[in-house]
Amino acid sequence: MTEIKTFEDVPPTTLADLLGRAQVMDTGIRPLWDSPRIAGPAYTVKCVPGDNLMLHAAIYRAEPGAVIVVESGDLDHALAGGNVCAVAQRRGIVGFVVEGVIRDLAEVREAGFPVFSRGVIPIPGTKKKLGELGTAVRVGGVLIHPGDVVVADEEGVVVTPSADAQKVLEAARAKLVKEAGETLDAWGENHRARIEKALGEQGFTG
DSSP states (O other): OOOGGGGGGSOHHHHHHHHOGGGBOOTTSEESSSOOOEEEEEEEEEOOTTBOHHHHHHTTTSOTTOEEEEEOOOSSSBSOOHHHHHHHHHTTOOEEEEESBBOOHHHHHHHTOOEEESOBOSOBOBSOOOOEESSOEEETTEEEOTTOEEEEETTEEEEEOGGGHHHHHHHHHHHHHHHHTOOHHHHHHHHHHHHHHHHHHTTOOO
16 A cells, blocks of 8 residues: 555645646645645545535544545535534644635634635534535535645645556656756756757748
8 A cells, every 4th residue: 555645745746747637636726825735545525515514523523644535515614613624623633625715714714724725714514414424525626535635825726536546656756866867958858959959840930
């Protein structure tokens, strides 16, 4: 089994190069403060629009090291606030990635809890409706299954299917090692050669 924590030193840009657009969340899912990179297995939550009961339930059920990933489809009611984020952090949750919004951003930032979402709103959701835990969810245009590896930082959020995690991790590490050993001069020469070749293939002669 892949040690999920080993994804922490793999940038989303590297993963995006390997996995392609389908596994990269859209630009609306952004860090709400200058948080560090997070990586971990997805604990998936589906909330009824306007209600946050299932996210609040999830913070007591997700394993330490998990990233709680939430589909809500609602931008009018906050899924969580400062206290919920603080409790999640205390329980070892590494961060939230939510198709929705939160509130109490100052408290969340002060606590240092990473949240990637579509923004903030001061209106709280209700806690009256059952949603789903541990089912496939769609966040930022990406379909996420429980246990998929979520890596997120200021560059964006990338999801690696759990079945491919070991293969992708090995490819990512090899790519990073190769890039680290290449000087800017060498990169520039190779880059120019690729660009000129591409231009020539399109009939460009300028």
